[in-house]
Amino acid sequence: MKVRIPVFRSAGILTATAILIFALAIAVAGAFLTRSEISKSFDRQARIQAAQLTLEQLVRMQIDEENYVRGYILTRDPFYVDQFDASKDEFHVREKLLRAVLGSEDLVQAQAALFDYDRVHQNWHELVADPLMKHPNSSSSEIDKISKGLTDQQTEDSQAIQSILARQNAVVGENTQEQINRTFYAGAFWLIVFGLLAILFNAFRSRSNRELEEERMTSETLQRAFRSVSVPLPNCELGTGYSSATRNVAVGGDVFDVYQLSDSLALVLIADVSGKGIDAAVLTAFIKFTIRGIALRRRDPGAILAEFNTAFPRTVEDPYLFVSMFVGILDTQQLIFRYGSAGHDSAFLRRGASEVQQLAVTGPILGVMEEPFGTQTVHLDPGDTIVLATDGLTEARNAKGEQLEDVGAIALIATSSQSPQKMASELIAAVKKRVSNRMRDDLAILAIRVNAPETPAEPPADV
């Protein structure tokens, strides 16, 4: 039977996981956004500081130009003329760079001061530098006055720009610090949130797992108690195997039973309940002992199934519970096997060493409708093996999701060992290998190999 994690548990875990992922996504997005903002702030600060340096270079270049003029007046060396011309070009390049930064920062006052600075610089060229470079002898106290006056103006302008840039740099720096502080606080907040969520999630998961494990332990204990131990039957060898699904899901309701009804007759039962957990485990007990009770009165498997089908819905109130069941009465003296199958198609008969045939279904699944259940009779030969399994065998999926199906099951049985116990173990191992040890379905195997009777066969009396 298929087993699933209970819906409320999986929903709880999914919700908690979704909340964690959502919180994580918000935190990561926030971190990236803040990082981007801080990066922009640092870029702005770097631009402003570069502008401050450019302004200092402009002031220095102005002093250099004055010195080139003085040098030329004193020495008449054309070297000073070349230096003076080169400095003029360089001055304009740097002035443009500075203007671009002031524009991008929207510093209107600084832009006005720079405009004035440039205008005064041009005046200085027209009124002082150019006349002196052309006529070095024309130097006079008047030109010196004008030169100093213009230089004073430029000093004022540059101080104004420097002061505005320094103020802007401080403002941006404060903003950056605020952003960094905000990031720190946000980080601490999310750390606390994640911590709390993780603690809650872990507590919920631990509790859920503990409950599941307790239920599973109880179910396993019950199932182990209700499952038949190996009962020695005359002229028969028995093999059994059982493997439950993964540990983190509730165990299912697979059941098998071998019960000696008389010296020569034995009840053989295998069933699969569409439930899980303790309810299913208890139901397996109900099935086992009810079928035993009916079989003590009735020896016809079809009749046993029909009577159980009548009693089942009256006893089990859950309308969604169904049972697939195979019931057989084995005559160990006559080697006759009579069976009825209520929708249970995982039943096979291996003739001799390798010929395997499927035992046909003789009626619908129990608990669905009141239908007659047929009985089939099979005459066995010594060495034949009846192999009964639950649907964990035929529905075992490989990595591609392909089920083993009846054909695969028949092939496996055909190549299994002669010993019933070895065969059961091999089938379990083959299924585990196919599903890579991640079983989603319980699997029960019951194999009965009949041998030649020790006493001569007599006509069946109990059937």
Next chain:
Amino acid sequence: MFKRIAMAFVICTYAMNALALADCTLRDGARIALYGNSGDPDVFVWDSKQRLLDYSSGTYDVDRMLVPHALLTRPGTRAIVVTCVPNIVHPKFQYAVDDAIGVKILSGSYRGRYGWIKATDMRSTRNGR
């Protein structure tokens, strides 16, 4: 140890000198030397206090104000304090205020002329106080 004491002495001297430049701390008759700053040590001596104030606050009329009404003195020109008006000069783009000092020039080509300077355009000499 000696170096530390010498350094402290130098610092104290500078500090006292700086204090002397603020709020008309120089008495009338104090001897001073005119000196702008290391980048531009020349000093304008204005023929009226108002023109000094106008120029300092950003009025740069070269033809009508600077050329006819200001003397350009060389750094180190000697002068004597005649009068002082505290905290009246408001430089353009600056929060700080400065004193306006009336001086008589004692050396150089303008010896004997009177005029007005900013307090930051002079240094007190050793016997200035």
